[in-house]
Amino acid sequence: MEQITLALAKGRTAEDSINLLESAGIHFDDFTAESRKLVFNDTTGSVKLIFVKALDVPTYVENGAADMGIVGKDNIMESQADVYEILDLKLGQCKFAVAGFADHQPLGNNGLTVASKYPAVARRHFQKRGNSIKTIKLNGSVELAPIIGLADVIVDIVETGTTLRENGLEVLEEMDSISTRLIVNKASFTTKSESVHALIHSLQKGLE
Ligand code: PRP
Numbered sequence: 470m471e472q473i474t475l476a477l478a479k480g481r482t483a484e485d486s487i488n489l490l491e492s493a494g495i496h497f498d499d500f501t502a503e504s505r506k507l508v509f510n511d512t513t514g515s516v517k518l519i520f521v522k523a524l525d526v527p528t529y530v531e532n533g534a535a536d537m538g539i540v541g542k543d544n545i546m547e548s549q550a551d552v553y554e555i556l557d558l559k560l561g562q563c564k565f566a567v568a569g570f571a572d573h574q575p576l577g578n579n580g581l582t583v584a585s586k587y588p589a590v591a592r593r594h595f596q597k598r599g600n601s602i603k604t605i606k607l608n609g610s611v612e613l614a615p616i617i618g619l620a621d622v623i624v625d626i627v628e629t630g631t632t633l634r635e636n637g638l639e640v641l642e643e644m645d646s647i648s649t650r651l652i653v654n655k656a657s658f659t660t661k662s663e664s665v666h667a668l669i670h671s672l673q674k675g676l677e
Pocket residue numbers: 608609610611612625626627628629630631632633
Protein backbone atom coordinates (compact mmCIF):
# COMPACT_ATOMS: atom_id res chain seq x y z
CA MET A 470 0.00 0.00 0.00
CA GLU A 471 1.13 3.52 -0.71
CA GLN A 472 2.14 5.83 2.12
CA ILE A 473 -0.43 8.45 3.14
CA THR A 474 0.66 11.97 4.03
CA LEU A 475 -1.67 13.18 6.78
CA ALA A 476 -1.77 16.87 7.73
CA LEU A 477 -2.68 17.56 11.32
CA ALA A 478 -3.67 20.92 12.80
CA LYS A 479 -1.22 22.21 15.40
CA GLY A 480 -2.84 23.53 18.54
CA ARG A 481 -5.47 22.62 21.06
CA THR A 482 -6.84 19.48 19.34
CA ALA A 483 -3.47 18.05 18.22
CA GLU A 484 -2.95 15.78 21.21
CA ASP A 485 -6.53 14.45 21.03
CA SER A 486 -6.02 13.73 17.33
CA ILE A 487 -2.80 11.81 18.06
CA ASN A 488 -4.64 9.84 20.77
CA LEU A 489 -7.38 9.00 18.26
CA LEU A 490 -4.76 7.79 15.76
CA GLU A 491 -3.24 5.66 18.55
CA SER A 492 -6.69 4.12 19.25
CA ALA A 493 -6.90 3.45 15.52
CA GLY A 494 -3.66 1.42 15.77
CA ILE A 495 -1.43 4.09 14.21
CA HIS A 496 1.54 4.75 16.49
CA PHE A 497 4.16 7.48 16.44
CA ASP A 498 7.05 6.42 18.67
CA ASP A 499 8.82 9.76 18.73
CA PHE A 500 5.78 12.05 19.23
CA THR A 501 5.61 14.10 22.41
CA ALA A 502 3.32 17.09 23.04
CA GLU A 503 6.39 19.28 23.69
CA SER A 504 8.24 18.29 20.51
CA ARG A 505 8.95 20.98 17.89
CA LYS A 506 9.35 18.35 15.16
CA LEU A 507 6.94 18.82 12.26
CA VAL A 508 7.18 15.43 10.50
CA PHE A 509 6.59 12.03 12.09
CA ASN A 510 6.45 8.56 10.53
CA ASP A 511 4.26 5.89 12.08
CA THR A 512 5.82 2.62 13.20
CA THR A 513 4.67 0.73 10.08
CA GLY A 514 5.71 3.44 7.60
CA SER A 515 2.18 3.67 6.21
CA VAL A 516 1.45 7.21 7.49
CA LYS A 517 3.62 10.31 7.33
CA LEU A 518 2.25 12.95 9.69
CA ILE A 519 2.92 16.63 9.05
CA PHE A 520 1.99 19.35 11.54
CA VAL A 521 0.72 22.56 9.99
CA LYS A 522 -1.21 25.67 11.07
CA ALA A 523 -4.89 24.74 11.35
CA LEU A 524 -6.08 27.07 8.57
CA ASP A 525 -3.39 25.65 6.26
CA VAL A 526 -4.56 22.01 6.61
CA PRO A 527 -7.36 22.36 3.99
CA THR A 528 -4.90 24.13 1.65
CA TYR A 529 -2.32 21.32 1.92
CA VAL A 530 -5.03 18.73 1.25
CA GLU A 531 -6.73 20.63 -1.58
CA ASN A 532 -3.40 20.98 -3.39
CA GLY A 533 -2.35 17.36 -2.82
CA ALA A 534 0.65 18.21 -0.62
CA ALA A 535 -1.18 16.02 1.89
CA ASP A 536 -3.52 13.17 0.95
CA MET A 537 -5.64 13.56 4.05
CA GLY A 538 -6.09 16.03 6.88
CA ILE A 539 -7.48 16.28 10.38
CA VAL A 540 -8.80 19.77 11.06
CA GLY A 541 -11.68 21.73 12.58
CA LYS A 542 -14.82 22.44 10.57
CA ASP A 543 -14.20 26.15 11.35
CA ASN A 544 -11.05 26.14 9.22
CA ILE A 545 -12.65 24.05 6.47
CA MET A 546 -15.49 26.61 6.27
CA GLU A 547 -13.12 29.58 6.28
CA SER A 548 -10.83 28.13 3.58
CA GLN A 549 -13.69 26.86 1.36
CA ALA A 550 -11.20 24.26 0.06
CA ASP A 551 -12.41 21.79 -2.52
CA VAL A 552 -11.87 18.53 -0.58
CA TYR A 553 -13.93 15.55 0.51
CA GLU A 554 -15.10 15.74 4.12
CA ILE A 555 -15.34 12.11 5.18
CA LEU A 556 -15.71 11.69 8.93
CA ASP A 557 -16.76 13.70 11.95
CA LEU A 558 -14.09 12.84 14.52
CA LYS A 559 -16.17 14.51 17.30
CA LEU A 560 -13.15 16.24 18.84
CA GLY A 561 -13.04 19.95 19.70
CA GLN A 562 -16.80 20.38 19.70
CA CYS A 563 -17.92 24.01 19.78
CA LYS A 564 -20.07 26.50 17.88
CA PHE A 565 -19.66 29.52 15.68
CA ALA A 566 -21.54 32.50 17.06
CA VAL A 567 -22.08 36.19 16.61
CA ALA A 568 -21.22 37.76 19.96
CA GLY A 569 -21.16 41.22 21.44
CA PHE A 570 -22.72 43.36 24.17
CA ALA A 571 -26.27 42.39 25.15
CA ASP A 572 -27.61 45.91 24.50
CA HIS A 573 -26.07 46.02 21.03
CA GLN A 574 -27.97 47.58 18.12
CA PRO A 575 -29.97 44.99 16.08
CA LEU A 576 -27.87 42.57 14.02
CA GLY A 577 -30.11 43.33 11.02
CA ASN A 578 -28.62 46.82 10.70
CA ASN A 579 -26.45 47.29 7.63
CA GLY A 580 -22.92 48.60 7.96
CA LEU A 581 -21.96 46.68 11.12
CA THR A 582 -18.24 46.20 11.66
CA VAL A 583 -17.54 42.55 12.45
CA ALA A 584 -14.16 41.37 13.76
CA SER A 585 -13.21 37.73 13.32
CA LYS A 586 -10.48 35.15 12.82
CA TYR A 587 -12.96 33.87 10.21
CA PRO A 588 -13.85 36.84 7.95
CA ALA A 589 -15.12 34.67 5.09
CA VAL A 590 -17.47 32.80 7.45
CA ALA A 591 -18.65 36.11 8.94
CA ARG A 592 -19.26 37.65 5.52
CA ARG A 593 -21.23 34.64 4.27
CA HIS A 594 -23.34 34.54 7.45
CA PHE A 595 -24.39 38.19 7.19
CA GLN A 596 -24.86 37.90 3.42
CA LYS A 597 -27.38 35.11 4.06
CA ARG A 598 -29.22 37.43 6.46
CA GLY A 599 -29.23 40.05 3.68
CA ASN A 600 -26.93 42.45 5.52
CA SER A 601 -23.83 44.17 4.24
CA ILE A 602 -21.04 44.38 6.80
CA LYS A 603 -17.42 45.44 7.08
CA THR A 604 -15.10 42.67 8.31
CA ILE A 605 -11.87 43.13 10.22
CA LYS A 606 -9.54 40.12 10.27
CA LEU A 607 -7.90 39.44 13.64
CA ASN A 608 -5.64 36.55 14.62
CA GLY A 609 -6.66 36.10 18.25
CA SER A 610 -8.13 37.72 21.38
CA VAL A 611 -11.08 38.65 19.17
CA GLU A 612 -13.26 39.42 22.22
CA LEU A 613 -11.27 42.61 22.71
CA ALA A 614 -12.61 44.15 19.51
CA PRO A 615 -16.08 45.26 20.77
CA ILE A 616 -14.61 46.25 24.16
CA ILE A 617 -12.01 48.53 22.62
CA GLY A 618 -14.41 49.81 19.94
CA LEU A 619 -12.62 48.22 16.98
CA ALA A 620 -15.81 46.39 15.96
CA ASP A 621 -19.53 46.31 16.78
CA VAL A 622 -19.68 42.52 17.12
CA ILE A 623 -17.48 39.46 16.59
CA VAL A 624 -17.91 36.12 14.85
CA ASP A 625 -15.94 33.51 16.76
CA ILE A 626 -15.99 30.00 18.12
CA VAL A 627 -17.55 29.49 21.54
CA GLU A 628 -16.74 26.36 23.49
CA THR A 629 -17.44 26.83 27.21
CA GLY A 630 -18.51 30.48 26.88
CA THR A 631 -15.97 31.47 29.56
CA THR A 632 -14.03 33.94 27.39
CA LEU A 633 -17.22 35.79 26.43
CA ARG A 634 -18.57 35.81 30.00
CA GLU A 635 -15.31 37.02 31.56
CA ASN A 636 -15.24 39.88 29.08
CA GLY A 637 -18.88 40.96 29.57
CA LEU A 638 -20.01 39.74 26.15
CA GLU A 639 -22.69 37.26 25.14
CA VAL A 640 -23.86 35.16 22.25
CA LEU A 641 -26.21 37.27 20.10
CA GLU A 642 -26.82 34.60 17.48
CA GLU A 643 -25.78 30.95 17.28
CA MET A 644 -24.32 29.69 14.02
CA ASP A 645 -22.95 26.32 12.81
CA SER A 646 -21.73 23.51 15.06
CA ILE A 647 -18.02 22.81 14.78
CA SER A 648 -15.91 19.71 15.40
CA THR A 649 -12.78 18.09 14.02
CA ARG A 650 -13.20 16.42 10.62
CA LEU A 651 -11.24 14.03 8.42
CA ILE A 652 -10.76 15.46 4.93
CA VAL A 653 -9.34 13.82 1.81
CA ASN A 654 -7.74 15.16 -1.38
CA LYS A 655 -10.07 14.41 -4.31
CA ALA A 656 -7.37 12.86 -6.52
CA SER A 657 -5.83 10.78 -3.69
CA PHE A 658 -9.29 9.40 -2.92
CA THR A 659 -9.07 7.59 -6.27
CA THR A 660 -5.33 7.15 -6.92
CA LYS A 661 -4.51 5.96 -3.37
CA SER A 662 -7.92 4.42 -2.79
CA GLU A 663 -6.69 1.35 -0.90
CA SER A 664 -4.51 3.28 1.58
CA VAL A 665 -7.09 6.06 2.00
CA HIS A 666 -9.88 3.60 2.75
CA ALA A 667 -7.66 1.61 5.12
CA LEU A 668 -6.99 4.77 7.15
CA ILE A 669 -10.67 5.81 7.11
CA HIS A 670 -11.61 2.32 8.29
CA SER A 671 -9.01 2.37 11.11
CA LEU A 672 -10.20 5.79 12.29
CA GLN A 673 -13.83 4.62 12.23
CA LYS A 674 -12.81 1.68 14.44
CA GLY A 675 -10.82 4.04 16.70
CA LEU A 676 -13.94 6.16 17.17
CA GLU A 677 -16.05 3.20 18.33
C1 PRP B 1 -10.78 30.49 21.11
C2 PRP B 1 -11.89 31.39 20.60
C3 PRP B 1 -12.38 32.06 21.86
C4 PRP B 1 -12.21 30.96 22.89
C5 PRP B 1 -13.54 30.26 23.12
O1 PRP B 1 -9.63 31.22 21.25
O2 PRP B 1 -11.41 32.30 19.63
O3 PRP B 1 -11.61 33.17 22.19
O4 PRP B 1 -11.27 30.01 22.35
O5 PRP B 1 -13.44 29.28 24.13
P1 PRP B 1 -14.37 29.32 25.42
O6 PRP B 1 -15.80 29.53 24.96
O7 PRP B 1 -14.17 27.98 26.05
O8 PRP B 1 -13.91 30.44 26.30
P2 PRP B 1 -8.21 30.56 21.54
O9 PRP B 1 -8.18 29.98 22.91
O10 PRP B 1 -7.91 29.62 20.44
O11 PRP B 1 -7.21 31.77 21.58
P3 PRP B 1 -6.98 33.06 20.66
O12 PRP B 1 -7.77 34.16 21.30
O13 PRP B 1 -5.53 33.31 20.72
O14 PRP B 1 -7.45 32.75 19.28
